Amino acid sequence: MKSLRVFRREVLALKKIFAINCGSTSTKVAYFEDDKMISKVSLDVTAEQLRKMPKVLDQKEYRTNQVKEFLKENKLDPAQFDIIVCRAGTIPHVPYDGAYEVNDLMIATVTYAPEAQHASTLSCLIGKELVKGLDIPVIIYDPTCVDSADEIAKITGIPEIINMPLAHLLNTKAAGTEYAKSIGKDYKDLNLIIVQLGGGITLGFHDHGRISDWVYDDEGPMSPQRAGAIPTRYMANFCYDWFKSGKTLQELRMYLCGQSGLVAYFGTQDVREVEKMINQGNKKAELILKAMAYGVAKSIGQLSVVRGGKVDQIILTGGMAYSERITNWIKEKVSFIAPVTIIPGEREMEALAAGALRVLNKEEEIHPYNVYPKGYSSIEEIINNPNYLA
Structure with missing residues (x-):
């Protein structure tokens, strides 16, 4: 039997980890002790509140205060944390993959020269705000912008445009790791096509632990909030009419990446609401939802050629993977390529915490963040010359 002294020492050794994950309409936060989740909440931001804060960076103070209130209510003191781990924002x-320190360069980049307007950008800003004046490390983990892709996958028909990889690495890698463990293998032993079925739909070909090719949420199927790929002959005219009407580029970006897809057709991003319409006999709702699933299947087929058809498993994950209607439609089209496994839901908070724990246990190193945005060579330049998205 363990002595009381040994027991107390083991309790004191528990690593205290706080995770922050900002999404378009909520901020998810969770507190872990080692790998055990102690508390978790989704702090919602209403549509009315978002209208008052149209730019993502306008939301920083509001969301930070929400998180501080959560900490106060749960009697959590940031000074007691061993680490804060955040979902990565829109950085170069x-x-x-893995962990990157949130340093002055990253803060300047997401504040004054973000690659895009996305709520995930706020995660590291909130994390740094919570530990201001404290010597607590803040990291991001498994960002969407890891460049591990085959060079051939980046080539486009416009020489000035290089298609750089973007993928929901955090949750898809966690799903791939979970699947591999379930069959007694390592994630890095397999060729997997993993589909993130969320507000945006992304797919990646995971080639023995690296994403060698991908289909991001603006180049594949439409989704609850995204337009997906639109033929250029139509898109050129759409953009021309958009600007001619006096609307801005930022408004166009927000429409394509938040107000299109199912939202544009039905006024909701909630697939359950669309399925209710189908159950009530709405044929248009059935056609549109089936078209979304059809687009996912086409994109899976597109990725299946990356390694000449050598695909060990297709994995469907994310919130929409709970829908048997959608996953069955997809399976019907792609099961000839490889077996399909459904791992519904998201494990982003758990994946963030697990990564942070590996860092604390010295199983992984924190990579220094030293990538400057295009056109900048110093933090001072970034701060003094913000780009049009800031």
């Missing part, structure tokens, strides 16, 4: 591409 980095060479490796």
Whole structure:
């Protein structure tokens, strides 16, 4: 039997980890002790509140205060945390997956020269705000912008445009790791096509632990909030009419990446609401939802050629993977390529915490963040010359 002294020492050794994950309409936060989740909440931001804060960076103070209130209510003191781990924001591409320190360069980049307007950008800003004046490390983990892709996958028909990889690495890698463990293998032993069925739909070909090719949420199927790929002959005219009407580029970006897809057709991003319409006999709702699933299947087929058809498993994950209607439609089209496994839901908070724990246990190193946005060579330049998205 363990002595009381040994027991107390083991309790004191528990690693205290706080995870922050900002999404378009909520901020998810969770507190872990080692790998055990102690508390978790989704702090919602209403549509009315978002209208008052149209730019993502306008939401920083509001969301930070929400998180501080959560900490106060749960009697959590940031000074007691061993680490804060955040979902990565819209930063330039980095060479490796895993952990990156949130340093002055990253803060300047997401504040004054973000690659896009996306709520995930706020995660690291909130994390740094919570530990202001404290010596607590803040990291991001498994960012969307890891460049591990085959060079051939980046080539486009416009020489000035290089298609750099973007993928929901955090949750898809966690799903791939979970599947591999279930069959007694390592994630890095397999060729997997993993589909993130969320507000945006992304797919990646995971070639023995690296994403060698991908279909991001603006180049594949439409989704609850995204337009997906639109033929250029139509898109050129759409953009021309958009600007002619006096609307801005930022408004166009927000429409394509938040107000299109199912939202544009039905006024809701909630697939369950669309399925209710189908159950009530709405044929248009059935056609549109089936078209979305059809687009996912086409994109899976597109990725299946990356390694000459050598695909060990297709994995469907994310919130929409709970829908048997959608996953069955997809399976009907792609099961000839490889077996399909459904791993519904998201494990982003758990994946963030697990990565942070590996860092604390010295199983992984924190990569230094040292990538400057295109056109900048110093933090001072970034701060003094913000780009049009800031």
